[in-house]
Amino acid sequence: MGYSKEKEKYQVTEIDITLDTDDKEEQEREYINNITSRIMEIANDYIHRHPNIDICTSQGITELFKDIKRKYKADINNIKELNILWDIYTCICCTCRIKPTLMRYCIMVGISQDTMNSWIKGEYAGRVTSGHSESAQKWKSECESTLYDEVIQSGNIGCMFALKANYGYRDNIQIIQSDGRDQLPEYSREEIAARAKIVDQLPESVDDLPE
Numbered sequence: 001m002g003y004s005k006e007k008e009k010y011q012v013t014e015i016d017i018t019l020d021t022d023d024k025e026e027q028e029r030e031y032i033n034n035i036t037s038r039i040m041e042i043a044n045d046y047i048h049r050h051p052n053i054d055i056c057t058s059q060g061i062t063e064l065f066k067d068i069k070r071k072y073k074a075d076i077n078n079i080k081e082l083n084i085l086w087d088i089y090t091c092i093c094c095t096c097r098i099k100p101t102l103m104r105y106c107i108m109v110g111i112s113q114d115t116m117n118s119w120i121k122g123e124y125a126g127r128v129t130s131g132h133s134e135s136a137q138k139w140k141s142e143c144e145s146t147l148y149d150e151v152i153q154s155g156n157i158g159c160m161f162a163l164k165a166n167y168g169y170r171d172n173i174q175i176i177q178s179d180g181r182d183q184l185p186e187y188s189r190e191e192i193a194a195r196a197k198i199v200d201q202l203p204e205s206v207d208d209l210p211e
Contacts, residue, residue: 010097012056015043017091019084032084039088042071056096064092065108074109079131085109086139099146099159102139 017036021029033095046067047055054060075081089108093100117125119136144167150159163169 010056011054012096013047015040015047015092015095017088017095019087019091035081035084036088037070038072039085042068044094056098058098060092061096061098062104062107065089065104068108069110075110076109076115079135082109082132083135086135090142099162100143101149102136102143107138 017040018033018035021032024032046064050063053063055064074085085108086105089105090100093104102116103113105111106113116136119132120140122133124132127168144163147163147167149161150156151163160169
């Protein structure tokens, strides 16, 4: 990964992804590396062709994922491939400092939101499937965890809204207890109460959020 820092602005100029394949057999390791290399090739070509597009923004990274979808045809029946693509997707998001969402992942791999929702519910092509369902639920949990961590670390209002709108959170007590983790930063009762009030006062629509 390369980046420049001009006036404190973080900017990605190259995507560099290496997935952990140490515990894989040679054939599977080659399979993973081939997919990773292809996505990196597409991503870096896009960056070089569009130097004025900042992929560290919501719109910029979405356009990048659209370009990946156009040039890499994912097999949505192959859950192994989709899991590899998910790891690549989250690496790109992390590199660009953008929160991963299921919506953008669907854009990158060419899956409709309705299809993703059916997987989360445990359905695939009209029947129950463990592989797609388990993976989709894991992806959703990872997105939730990223938002959760941001709220705990910084009290980010946008992330609080996303948790409330997409994951059923209602107050800060739920945020702290939702996944049962023990190693959380310590907050006073006053701080917790204050954040709970902030969440309760969030608007029902993202359009009503302040700039």
